[in-house]
Amino acid sequence: MPIRVGNRARGDFAHAAPCERGCPPYDAALRAMSAETLTVEVWRGAATGAFQTFTVPRRLNQTILDVVTEIQRDQDPTLAYRFACRVGMCGSCAMVVNGRPRWTCRTRVSEAAGTDGALRLEPLRNFTVVKDLAVEMTTFFDKWRDAQGFFEPARTPAADFAVVPPATPARKAADEAIECIGCGVCYSACDVVAWDRDYLGPAALNRAWTLVNDVRDTAREKRLAAVAGDSGCQCCHTHMSCTSFCPKGIAPTYSIAGLKRALFWQALKGGGK
Amino acid sequence: MTPVLFLAQRLSAAVLALAVAGHLVTILYAIRGGLTAGDILARTHGNLAFFAFYSVFVVAVAFHAPIGLRNVIREWTPWRGGSLDAALAVFAVMLLVLGFRAVFAVYAA
Numbered sequence: 001m002p003i004r005v006g007n008r009a010r011g012d013f014a015h016a017a018p019c020e021r022g023c024p025p026y027d028a029a030l031r032a033m034s035a036e037t038l039t040v041e042v043w044r045g046a047a048t049g050a051f052q053t054f055t056v057p058r059r060l061n062q063t064i065l066d067v068v069t070e071i072q073r074d075q076d077p078t079l080a081y082r083f084a085c086r087v088g089m090c091g092s093c094a095m096v097v098n099g100r101p102r103w104t105c106r107t108r109v110s111e112a113a114g115t116d117g118a119l120r121l122e123p124l125r126n127f128t129v130v131k132d133l134a135v136e137m138t139t140f141f142d143k144w145r146d147a148q149g150f151f152e153p154a155r156t157p158a159a160d161f162a163v164v165p166p167a168t169p170a171r172k173a174a175d176e177a178i179e180c181i182g183c184g185v186c187y188s189a190c191d192v193v194a195w196d197r198d199y200l201g202p203a204a205l206n207r208a209w210t211l212v213n214d215v216r217d218t219a220r221e222k223r224l225a226a227v228a229g230d231s232g233c234q235c236c237h238t239h240m241s242c243t244s245f246c247p248k249g250i251a252p253t254y255s256i257a258g259l260k261r262a263l264f265w266q267a268l269k270g271g272g273k
Numbered sequence: 274m275t276p277v278l279f280l281a282q283r284l285s286a287a288v289l290a291l292a293v294a295g296h297l298v299t300i301l302y303a304i305r306g307g308l309t310a311g312d313i314l315a316r317t318h319g320n321l322a323f324f325a326f327y328s329v330f331v332v333a334v335a336f337h338a339p340i341g342l343r344n345v346i347r348e349w350t351p352w353r354g355g356s357l358d359a360a361l362a363v364f365a366v367m368l369l370v371l372g373f374r375a376v377f378a379v380y381a382a
Contacts, residue, residue, distance in 0.1 A: 195348045230347065234274040264283065267276035 038109065038117040040067055042079065046129045051120070052076075064104035064112060065093050068121065068133065081133040088247070091183030095133050096122040101188040103247040124188035140184055143200045148226040149207035152219035162216045174213040177206050177255045179248045186242035186252050198231035202242035202252035205233050209255035212262060221271075224263055233259040278340050285337035292330040317379045324380045331372030339365040 036058055041051040054071045065083055072079040083093040088106040095104050097112045098120050113119050127135035144150075164171050186202040187193055193201050208227050211217050227233045233256045242252040274282070303313055317323045339361040346352050 192348075228276045228279075230274060230353075232274075234276070234279045235344075235348075260279070263276040264280055267280040 038067060038113060038119055040071065041118075041120040042068075042071065042132065043122045043129075044079075044132055046131055049129075049132075058109070058117060062109045064095070064097050064102065064107045064109060064119070064121070067109060067119065068095075068104065079133070080131040082135075089181060091181035094124055094183040094185050094188070094247075096124060096188065101125065101185040101245050103183055103185065106247060124184050126188050126190065126193045127184065135184070137184060140187055140201070140203070141182070143204040144182075144207055146226060147200045147204040147208040147232075148219055148223035149204050149211065151211060151214065151217055152222075153216065154218050158216070164215060168215075170213040170215060173258060174210045177210045177250055177252070180206055180250055181248060183247065185245050185247055189241035189245040191239055191241065192235050192237055196231060196235060199235050200227065200231055200233070202236075202256065205236075205259060206250060206252040206255040209258050212259065224259070224266060227259050228263050233263070236260070274340070274344060278343075281336050282340040285333040285340075288329060288333040289337055292326070292333060295326065296330065314379060318381070320380070324376060327376045327380075328373070331369065331376060334372060335365045335368040338368060 038056045038058055040054045040056050042054060043049055044052045054075055056067050056070055056075075059066070065086065068079070068081050069083075072081065081093070081095070083105060084090040085092075086105045088103055091103070093104045094101060096102075097104065097107060098114075098118075100112070101124060102112065109117075109119070121133060123129045123133050123135045127137065127140065130136050166172075166175070180203060182203060184203070186206075190199075190202055192199050205227055208223055212220055212223060217223075236253070236256045238253055238257070240253045243250075243254070246252065342364065343357065343361050346357060
């Protein structure tokens with residue numbers, strides 16, 4: 001049987017004969033959807049602007065990114081938003097959906113919309129808005145640099161491969177925080193960033209914590225100095241919004257707590273200022 | 274907040290957790306039988322244990338409160354820099370002076 005490419009929910013196969021298998025549950029799920037259309041309010045503008053309302057057909061397994069893409073392709077090509085991989089790897093499609101920061105490619109409409117099919121899409125909080133749903137990420141990544149969120153090898157190449165047993169406490173701590181995709185959801189969710197624009201933020205501090213636990217890295221002292229200070233890890237109030245919203249299930253709050261502990265002991269031993 | 278301020282705030286918080294609990298328990302215990310202020314002052318007068326306990330309390334407060342206030346001011350106002358630190362150093366000294374004045378008042382009154 002030839003393989004057909006298309007979207008059954010959109011009616012691409014309406015002319016085709018009923019399929020032999022898989023259709024009944026699929027059709028039942030489609031019928032079970034509470035709304036046939038979605039009412040989508042989308043932020044238009046930059047720092048100032050207004051919400052524009054679109055009506056989008058409800059489809060099976062529809063993601064928030066599908067909704068935005070459909071609006072941009074079928075209704076308003078001037079809508080600005082950002083995405084790349086569509087599979088939760090690149091971290092570029094995050095937005096605020098019904099008040100919660102989310103990665104939109106992996107968020108289904110059924111998770112985010114109410115039973116009335118209402119959606120409100122806004123750009124990430126705590127970022128400068130470029131246009132509509134696209135935000136300027138420069139400050140966010142500058143803070144990764146400011147937190148020494150990059151690996152610093154020794155001046156001379158290692159004689160052999162570093163052996164890092166996975167079961168060591170340092171490697172375990174790094175593993176727990178290493179999967180960050182830089183989507184900015186935690187930064188958008190953080191109240192401390194909203195209060196203090198200089199605060200390094202959960203993502204940069206989480207990255208620094210992975211490197212503090214990297215036995216091959218040679219800049220531990222410099223990194224701890226970078227994440228201390230008036231805009232560093234000690235500003236964290238442990239609200240845990242970053243941990244609550246992180247789509248990758250990382251707990252930046254614990255990473256920040258680790259940095260606080262490291263600095264605490266360093267200060268107790270007379271190091272740091 | 275620098276690591277040293279963070280350390281001072283956390284250590285003073287640990288001291289205050291015990292000091293506040295001791296303070297509250299003492300108050301509840303003291304007034305339980307209907308003691309008057311005069312009765313209480315008669316017991317605290319010349320009591321070195323009382324003096325030492327509340328001296329530690331005052332010193333911990335003088336460290337803890339200005340550091341916390343500095344964080345609050347930095348988060349909620351644009352005030353930064355040396356003038357903020359100087360103002361809070363004055364606040365710390367004021368807490369020390371007023372606190373020890375009260376301690377001496379009930380220890381040696």
